[in-house]
Amino acid sequence: MTGARMTVARVRGLRQNSEKPATFLVASLMMFLTTGPPVQATPFAYHDYDSMVTELEGFATAFPGLAEHWTAQDLFGLPTVPDGALELEQHILRITNESLGFDKPEVLLVGVQHGDEIVSLEVCLELSRLLLESYGTDPWLTELVDRREIFVMPLANPHGFNHSRRWSPGSEGDDEDMNRDHVYDRCAPGTCSDDVSLSTVGAQAIHELARRHLFRVMLDYHGGIEIIIHPWGSPVHDMGNTESPDHNAHRTLGLRMQSFGGDYNDLSPVGTSTDLLGAVHGPLDDTGYASSWDVANSDPAWPTDGWRAAAYTIEISNQKMPPVATLGGDADLLTPGGSEDGYVPKNLRVGLAAIDIAEPYLLWTNRDTIPTTVEVDDPVTVEWQVRGCFEVDETRARYGTDPDPLNNPSAQTAAQQQTTGTPCFGTPTTFSAEVSFPSAGTYYLTPAARVDSTLLDQNNPVPPGTSPQSWLVRSRTETGTLAMNAVEPTEINTITGQTFWGAEALEIVVGDMGLIFADGFESGDTSAW
Template sequence: MQQGRVPRAGLAVGVLLMTFIYAAAATPKYRFKYMSYAEMVAELHRLASEYPDVMRLEDAVETYSLPEGGLCRSGRDAARPDKPCQVLVARIGLKPVERSRPQMLVLGSMHGDEQLGAMIAFYLVKVMLERYREDPWLGRLISSREIVVVPMPNPYGFDRMMRYEEVDGQLIDPNADFPYGPDSDPNPVGPGGRNGTEGSGCLRALTSRVVHELFMSHIFRVALVFHGKKEFIGYSWSSESFCVPRVRNQTADLASQSRSAVTQADAQSSEDDSDDEDQMTCVDGYRAPDANALSQVATFMSLFAGSFKGSTFRSGALNDPRIYHPSRGGMVDWAYSASFMPDQVLTCEPDQLHGYSRETTQVGNATNRCLTFVIETGHQVRPKEKDLGSSAGLYAARSKQGNGHVTRNIRLALMAADLMEPYVFFIANEEASSHRRSGGSNVDVVSALTRGGILSVKWSVGGALYVDQTYLVIDVVRSNFSFTTKVQSGGSMWAQNHGVDGYGERFAKTEGVFFSSRSANLRWAYSESISLYKYLPAVYRETGAMIRVRAVATVDQSWLEQPAPNSGDARGRRLASQSHMARSRTDPDWFATNAGYDVRGKVLYMSEPIRVRLPAFSLMVSWQAYIWELLIVGVLIFFGPPLAWLYKSFYTNAPSAMTVRSRLRRVFELTKPHRIRV
């Protein structure tokens, strides 16, 4: 080997090694682990300083001028709590945040002993920040949504691994400290009960006040609240006001009730821990006005989260005895319906933590119309650390690939963020993808989309579940001429069987969204192939034109109509959908505003346009491609078989190159003149 030359194999290995090192450095891979209060606070501050363009960190106690809620440990070596607890709020979204950008709330450990929720919320923030530059889907979410994450809404309980929050010497369940539900409480917690004398009512804990302030200063469309000890995705209704109650262990009048429901309610009641013991269970319950939206979103979140160790999330309303039991003062119903169910909202003026004024506890007409989901992460409040998963398993199905409790709940949260607002996008071919990677965009000219005057495009819909109508709108730039293609319907990109039989290698990154190579029965992508010359006026056939193409979709219209029976409020009235998330995509006249943010209704959603330069019509342009295709087919038909026979014969009978070389060497040696010695 000559000096100075690098072997090709060594060069290839070096390139692969450098690529692997770059990818590993770009997307860190690590196992998820439990963290203490002090460690999480330090990590959140580090992330905020490292990603200032997409993350803003604040202490809710300072932001909303709330009183300090107790002391927490400032470090791992701290012998006892020594500094005021911080309720850190991480706001994830590309700055600046527009007033109409969809907002989502994620709450970690409302109960301090259920620490898995805090880990899920924290690693959701960390994974999104570390991967959004390389993962186009995460990049889309960060640039078009604002995700407000509170990993430790109950820092006092989290630091002590204690379920409740201690307030003025009284233990309070922050999840049941909201002004919603029946106007009497047969089981008071602390002096005066939850709805007893004035000054002792709701919003006594710092945790519930922080959540209340967040709702008053935003306009959330989706909220996720993580809990433990069970495994399901629950939603409204959860209050006793919306169920047919039955006293636990009651034996009378069972004949008039559904025996199967009662049996399941008894089984569920036996599984409840002592902290959750209520005296009532539901035999049947009303459905919420947004029952269609709540049910469909919960079902699809369960599918995308997938299973872990053979277990998947059940889903259903919290007043369903097969899911849970009713509660008082729960956050779920308050966050979802306090703005449109004023008869269920309580007025209170707590005197704990230096008091909270009566006016402050009231809600507005737009603040509490949020689809809220309780995520019961598993039957263990603190699973083994090896079962949490890793950052490498974000789209993995098996635990060996990094799937785990934290990983699948991050997937669930990302899907909820995606569903806040619909969007339509084109699935570009490889040439168009290269065009984008080189700095272009959808609005640039993509001439590769036309071939002989034929336009062929493929598109899909995100941020929704079902597509009622979708079609193309094609118009000539700088003119009034336009036409539409045929109407199609089906599913969105989420109509695929994500998580049903695993992710693994079946996910391929396609223009910003992870798709499965196996589609479900419901279609997830749409295509159209149309001759532009056929539909354009004669003047454009002669001169050519610049064509603009947009995909249009109408989605999730079933969310406006509610199922029957048992739909309505506590008095059985039938209500239309009331949430911002449902009405913003089904009612063009919907408008709500709060604290500088707003939600506007829209029915038609359009993609970014594609611009296509169409040349002037000519026979050469129109038939050139087809003539060449006919010639190629003819050559293959007439000359293909003999060429294949010749190739096969040569390949099987011809000597190898080394054999030919050795034979030629022998011939040269034989023909070389020899010297004759005399």
């Protein structure tokens, strides 16, 4: 199964920097020339531990510069998990265009905290495969790999997985529930059977990632019911009102994930963990959202400064191991209700929606048609999209002679707005404006947008009077450096708030000096969409 899948991957990938024998490239090229891109679908199937490791190693080998594979044992010195003669490890895949650096919005995806909910492993693997194989061919997914740092831990509980059991080795022998083992809302010592944080290696591995990163969004995939749930989900906030200070953001993203996931076996309901599933001590969703700011309810033995993620538990399917025939296949993966839809495509799309929203980004859509030189007062039409957001509060073109036209414009076009529909996602709205330049010289031009201020709206947050705390909301409603994390000197992560977002500025020469403009990054060009 694995070998066949990798063959498909290589045919479909055709990336410039992947390592393939020349004869294989020629054969692949002939296939494209004679029949077009291969469209044969590959049905999904379940992996075991070894074949998962082979897949992850294969990603790192086939996509150098985009995928890195480690174990938590390599990175953090955590112990292996003994299982008979085996020494099991927590494997971690990082997906990002490494040539663009590592200080990018970060997203964490976790699978199989509960060892028998194995469908979550397949969603993590196939989402990773799609991102990597689509790089350079699918414009949107290429943007995500360029602009995000995506960490995937597809199998948090390999011991439970190997024994088809929910539980993990931990403080309760081999019967520890990993999703009750995180640091938020521990029960008081002696008041429940599990009052110890992070006794499982899997929970420790997630905690070590959280110490080193600043995740904007975290999805924790499970199986056994079909729901999309978010904080609050802990007994400390189970007081008749389960709305967190970021309830509006959580719900808004939850509904987008629901919609883009689609209605395979019906839409997945969206709500708080407490309301839809019940409150528990030490869940990962509340931990990932609140343990860095609601420190009064977090285990002080395990501090982090980055756990302010928009955090979700994604329950994939009513069965923890649904039949293979319901997993779906790899045709039409981006289309809700596509020809091979199933639990894996549906929940892979849920993950893509989460990755996309991590930070706003603007793209030129007609850059190839914007003239390189213009005469004074000549009208120039520019078009752009605003992405990675829910609503466009205000967008316009800004320009001037300062090389930073976003922040130092001398002129701007009239403000436009779209706060209905989905202006930022799927088939985003293309905004356009006409600009002209009043005198000869070198000008710089960018679209600018302010987005998502309604995420600040609140109903009745718990704790009362607390403003939104998530990086997701704060990074688009506040300005300046909100956080810096440098646990690893080689990977410094920052969260910088902006209330206006721009694209790579164009340089346009006005007059008849016969010069051409110098452009920015090719990744900003979506004129072929």
